[in-house]
Amino acid sequence: MSDMTNSAPGGQVEVSHRMLEDGRKIAIATIDFPPINAGSLAQRTAVLKCFQKLAQNSDLAGVILRGAGNNFVGGADIREFDAPAQAPHLPDVIAAMEACPVPIVAAIDGAALGGGFELALGCDARVARPAALVGLPEVTLGLIPGAGGTLRTSRLIDTAATVELVTSGRRVKANEALSMGLVDVVVDGEDLLEGAIRQLQSMGGAKRKLKDLPVILAGAEDFEVACQSALRKARGANAVAEAIAAIRDSAILPSDEALTKERHTSLRLRREPQSKALRHLFFAEKAAMKLPASVTPAKISEVGVVGAGRMGQGIAVAFAQRGFKVLLAEKDPEGLELGLRAIAETAKSLEAKGRIDSASELRARVIGVSLAGMASCDLVVEAIFEDMQVKKKLFSDLEALLRDEAIIATNTSYLDIDEMASGTRLPGRVAGLHFFNPANVMRLVEVVRAEKTTDSTIAALLNLGRKLGKLPVVARVGDGFIGxxxxxxxxxxxxxxxxxxxxxxxxxxxxxxxxxxxxxxxxxxxxxxxxxxxxxxxxxxxxxxxxxxxxxxxxxxxxxxxxxxxxxxxxxxxxxxxxxxxxxxxxxxxxxxxxxxxxxxxxxxxxxxxxxxxxxxxxxxxxxxxxxxxxxxxxxxxxxxxxxxxxxxxxxxxxxxxxxxxxxxxxxxxxxxxxxxxxxxxxxxxxxxxxxxx
Missing domain, CATH: 1.10.1040.50 (N-(1-d-carboxylethyl)-l-norvaline Dehydrogenase; domain 2)
Structure with a gap:
């Protein structure tokens, strides 16, 4: 039953209560700030008021903190970073949570990243779904955690592991987080809320404030190896060096002093050119991938690739890695067989590096066919050599095979796509899909709009790029496009x-x-x-x-x-x-x-x-x-x-x-x-x- 709501612009924190079997009462606080519960000023204000009120409830046995919309808290509202920080700050919110006299359990669904994970670290325990992601990716924006992320993490995992986690900015899936000690329980096959309540009951009413726990020190050599590895990969990123310094401080300074230093460093880095540059790219990527307004992208399930050379192989692997069925064609059987063998070797390498689960499964998704075998494809990408007349002939042949809704894309780096499309009956479905070599590694893809390419074609290719884990950027026809x-x-x-x-x-x-x-x-x-x-x-x-x-x-x-x-x-x-x-x-x-x-x-x-x-x-x-x-x-x-x-x-x-x-x-x-x-x-x-x- 809901009996408390803290509303704020853009959302609310709703509090309901439940009576346990032993007669004790717990509170369930749900952060509901769509779409990802970002840690905005309004959200921080609502969460702070929530815990200030809960702290005054003398008959409360504990609190579950969760997010609405299948997401805990996806991170800070980055658009606030260009303005002076406004109270209440996230450390104020976490301090109120730690001052709450009863234990708090974070029920993590979806993402708990950056400030969202720091909020979870401010709780006394963390319970997650298997699909949940946790992490401290601040360095990717030229920052370090600013609400105790470095200190509290080093109370759960050792200082060398903390260096790796914080300086890489990587997202950690729930089961790995459990094995590391970042979360206490992974709830699989049952309701997350029930799992969180069970964890709360197991705590016997005791608080477990991470800032008061001793640091887990790695061996001196292991710590220095982690630091040097991070600095080598940093390539001049100031945030990496500052994160290492904050982790060192967390091990030697009193907790409150280390937390204050971390906060000051984070706020200083916000104002520096590197963070401004990385934030610019963050928003630029979002803008580049935005779909055309009022267009529903067509579904692409089966993909064809014409050309089994190095570029065609990479494109096929890029699709197969994301679960697509790929039909691969080459002008001669020997070339096709060589291409398929090379893809098998690439798959083995990816498996050995831990980037895919099964080389045989990836290889099985790529099927060698003749050109005529591509009739069922939703998209065909040509990756043959740069000859205009040969490409135009291929486009004509493909158009005779494919459904009218299917898209024909060229991977050309320079040639005029308008001229390629000019000989087709339906030029609106022709576009460029320019991958960069190696196509299965490089994130960038130029989606090239020809003169008659339709919005629906562009939307489908942008949406496809996102599904591939790529960064699609729309360009117009011109020699060399953008890059x-x-x-x-x-x-x-x-x-x-x-x-x-x-x-x-x-x-x-x-x-x-x-x-x-x-x-x-x-x-x-x-x-x-x-x-x-x-x-x-x-x-x-x-x-x-x-x-x-x-x-x-x-x-x-x-x-x-x-x-x-x-x-x-x-x-x-x-x-x-x-x-x-x-x-x-x-x-x-x-x-x-x-x-x-x-x-x-x-x-x-x-x-x-x-x-x-x-x-x-x-x-x-x-x-x-x-x-x-x-x-x-x-x-x-x-x-x-x-x-x-x-x-x-x-x-x-x-x-x-x-x-x-x-x-x-x-x-x-x-x-x-x-x-x-x-x-x-x-x-x-x-x-x-x-x-x-x-």
Whole structure:
């Protein structure tokens, strides 16, 4: 029976009471702030008032705290982070829970993440469903827990395990959480509330405040190994180092002092550029994946993939990993058999790494067929070689086979999808679905809207991308779409810098120091120089002779130096690792001499300015052309597909945070140095003003 409700804007905390068989009364407090019970100011206020009232109830034997809507508390309301923190704060709420004279049991359904898990840690026990998720993912937003997450966790698991949990930000399923000690009981096969009540009864009325328990110390060596591993993976993320410091404090300082320090650190990190950048990307991803309004996406159950090469294999595995039946076709039986064998090997590797339960089950979901065997598919993705006429013929053949509702998608990186669709009877069902290599690993997918692609087709592909665990971003047709278009400008500027005397290692070191995991020439060698060479040869007949062209990469390809797999490219790999090569240096010196370069470009600052200016300028140009929908989409694509440092929020977020005069000047200088055909984007100032309008 409900007899108490604490209402607030957007939701309420409802309290009902139940009499136990022994005559004692317990309270059941239900947090109901749709859709995920996010820890907003209104929610914190309602929960605090609830426990303040419950503490005054002298005949109460205990409290069950749960969330409505099959979710406990999904985390903090991140939109509040740009404003000053407002009372009551989450530590105030947890303090009121700990001051409550009777034990409190958290009944966890769905997600208890970040502040939601800290709320559960403020309870005296935790009971969860098997499907529940717990964790402290604050580092993924450039933060650390701010309401006792580091301290209370280290009272349940040892300090090394706490470092791993907090610095990885990973979500932990209920059964693993039980084995770790993060939850007390997993309720399987019965009502969660009844399981929580049984746990409450077993406590005999005793409180168990985690902040008052002793820290569980890991061995000194294990703790340091965990810290060093976390710092290596952090790649400059300040939050990881701060989280480690907070965990150290939790072991040596009085609890209240450690909690105060943790809170102050969390609030300070909110104001710093890294957290602002990561929060920008968080909201940018949500915006990118949003479905078109008033459109119900068609269901896609059976998928076909045409092309059993490396990309087709990866696409097939990506679908099979998520439980889809995949029909795979190749033009010749030998190629199909090779593709299926490679998929089997990939499945074995995934099983060995613990990423899938069964290699045989995944392999069984991928079935080799002829093209005619794809008639039942809801979606067919072509992943054949980049030849327009061959692709158009394939589309015509597929359209004759498939139902009118089925979608035909191309994985092309550059070719004109409007032209591909022009020969079809139903061009509205044709779109691009551009996966990134390796397709089963890379999260980014460009969903390309052709001129006649319908909203329902786009909605279906966006929804599919989300089901695959991917990050789909809508683009319009244009050479290279969003990512490859910008990457081509980046590559071009890298080559200009070579002709001005910079060496590959100079450029790579400069961009690594900016935050890229790999320098551009390391990336070129890893991907293979032959791919870009083929692209340059394809475009050669239409290249304007007035435009600047650097042929050093062509010379390397003519020498069969195609990159790492060939043993040599921009670097020499004879030793097994990338080594600067005198032959490459000589080619660069000759090109610089021919250009009349007297003072070679060498400084890190100059290299960074030139390359970043090229990226930002090209982004503004494609936004002006409508290839990307919004500036934040560009940031998502570059951060998730091309290695732009996430700690800087993507190129446009980074540029918007710089002094405007410096950004405009660097782009003007880049254009002047580049020669004919490179112009500063006229819409650049407008784009930078719109960056954070997500």
């Amino acid at each position: 490859n278009r910008i990457f081509a400008a980046y590559r071009q500027q890298c080559e200009f810098l070579l002709e001005e005397g910079a060496l590959p290692d100079d450029i790579d070191q400069a961009m690594r120091s900016f935050g890229f995991a790999m320098g551009p020439f390391e990336v070129f060698d890893l991907a293979g120089l032959d791919i870009a060479w083929a692209q340059r040869k394809r475009l050669a007949p239409t290249r304007d002779p007035r435009a600047r062209y650097v042929d050093i990469a062509d010379q390397l390809c003519e020498l069969q130096r195609f990159g790492k797999r060939a043993g040599a490219g921009w670097y020499n790999y004879a030793s097994g690792k990338a080594e600067p090569d005198p032959l490459v240096s000589a080619l660069i010196a000759a090109a610089a001499k021919a250009r009349g370069v007297v003072d070679p470009v060498k400084t890190t600052e100059t290299i960074q300015q030139r390359l970043l200016a090229a990226i930002v300028n090209e982004a503004a140009l494609l936004l002006g052309e409508g290839v990307a929908q919004r500036p934040s989409d560009v940031d998502v694509v570059m951060a998730h597909g091309y290695g732009f440092p996430k700690l800087k929020g993507g190129p446009l977020h980074w540029a918007a945070a710089q002094p405007r005069e410096e950004v405009l000047a660097s782009i003007e200088e880049m254009a002047n140095a580049s020669g004919y055909g490179i112009e500063p984007a006229a819409n650049l100032a407008i784009v930078l003003d719109q960056v954070d309008n997500v």
